[in-house]
Amino acid sequence: MDADDRAEIEQILGYHFFEPQHLIRALTHPACAHELLQQNKRCMDQEAYSTLGDAVLKTGLILYLMEKGLETKGDITVNKEPVEKNETLAKVGKRLKIKRFIRLGRGEKELLRLGEETILADTVEALIGAIFLDSDAGFGVVKQCIGLWFEPELRKVKKGAAPLKAEISLINRPLSSSRRAAPRVKKPQSRLTWRG
Numbered sequence: 001m002d003a004d005d006r007a008e009i010e011q012i013l014g015y016h017f018f019e020p021q022h023l024i025r026a027l028t029h030p031a032c033a034h035e036l037l038q039q040n041k042r043c044m045d046q047e048a049y050s051t052l053g054d055a056v057l058k059t060g061l062i063l064y065l066m067e068k069g070l071e072t073k074g075d076i077t078v079n080k081e082p083v084e085k086n087e088t089l090a091k092v093g094k095r096l097k098i099k100r101f102i103r104l105g106r107g108e109k110e111l112l113r114l115g116e117e118t119i120l121a122d123t124v125e126a127l128i129g130a131i132f133l134d135s136d137a138g139f140g141v142v143k144q145c146i147g148l149w150f151e152p153e154l155r156k157v158k159k160g161a162a163p164l165k166a167e168i169s170l171i172n173r174p175l176s177s178s179r180r181a182a183p184r185v186k187k188p189q190s191r192l193t194w195r196g
Contacts, residue, residue: 001027001101009101013127014148015141017134025049026130027098029119032105046126053129056139057084060128060146061154068157083153086121092149093120098127124149 001024009023010016017023025044033045061080070076082088093099102123104112112119128142135141147154 005101009098012096012098013131013145015131015134015145017130019134022049022130022134023127024103026053026126027101027123028103029105029123032103035105046122049126049129049133050122051125051129052132053125053127054084056128056132056142057125057146059139060143061150063143064147064154065157068154070157079157083150086117088150088153089121089124090117092153093124095152096124096149098123 001020006017006020006023009027026046026049028043028045030045030047033043036043058080061083062076065076065079070079099112099116099120102119104119128146131145132139132142
C-alpha cells in the first residue's frame with residue numbers, strides 16, 4: 001500500500017494509523033496471505049483482527065444503545081442484532097468504499113463474485129480490530145469510529161430517553177488515541193456524506 005492509498009483510506013475511515021501494519025493486516029484477506037506464503041513471503045491476514053473487531057463492535061453498539069436509553073437485555077439485543085449482521089457490515093463497507101483497498105490476491109474477481117458481502121463484512125470488523133490495537137486499546141476512539149460508520153443504522157433506534165451523543169467533528173479530523181501524539185493526517189477539505 002503506497003502513501004497516497006494509505007492517506008485516502010485513513011481519511012475515509014476517519015482515523016490515522018500510527019502503526020500502518022495494523023491497517024495493512026486488516027485489509028489482507030486470508031487468500032492473499034496464503035498466496036504470499038507460497039512465495040515464501042510471510043504475511044499476516046485479517047482473521048484475528050476480524051474476530052477482535054467483532055467483539056469490540058458488539059461492545060460499542062451496546063454502549064450506544066444504553067446511551068439511547070435502552071436498559072434491558074432484550075431491548076439491547078433486539079436493536080443490536082440487525083446492526084451487527086453481515087448484511088449491515090457489508091453495507092457499511094460499501095458506504096465507506098473500502099473494496100478497492102482490500103488485498104485479495106490473484107483470484108480476486110472470483111473471490112468477490114462468490115462472497116463480496118462476507119469479504120466486506122470481515123474487513124469492516126478487521127478494521128475495527130486494527131483501530132482498537134493501534135489506539136492502544138483506546139475504546140473511546142473505536143467507539144467514535146463505530147458511531148461515525150454506523151450512524152444511519154444507529155439513527156433508526158428510537159426507544160429510550162437519552163439522546164445519542166452527536167459525533168459532530170469526527171468527519172473533520174482523523175481520530176487518534178489520547179495516549180499518543182496528535183494525528184499527522186491533514187483535515188479533509190469537505191464533509192463526507194453517505195447515501196446508503
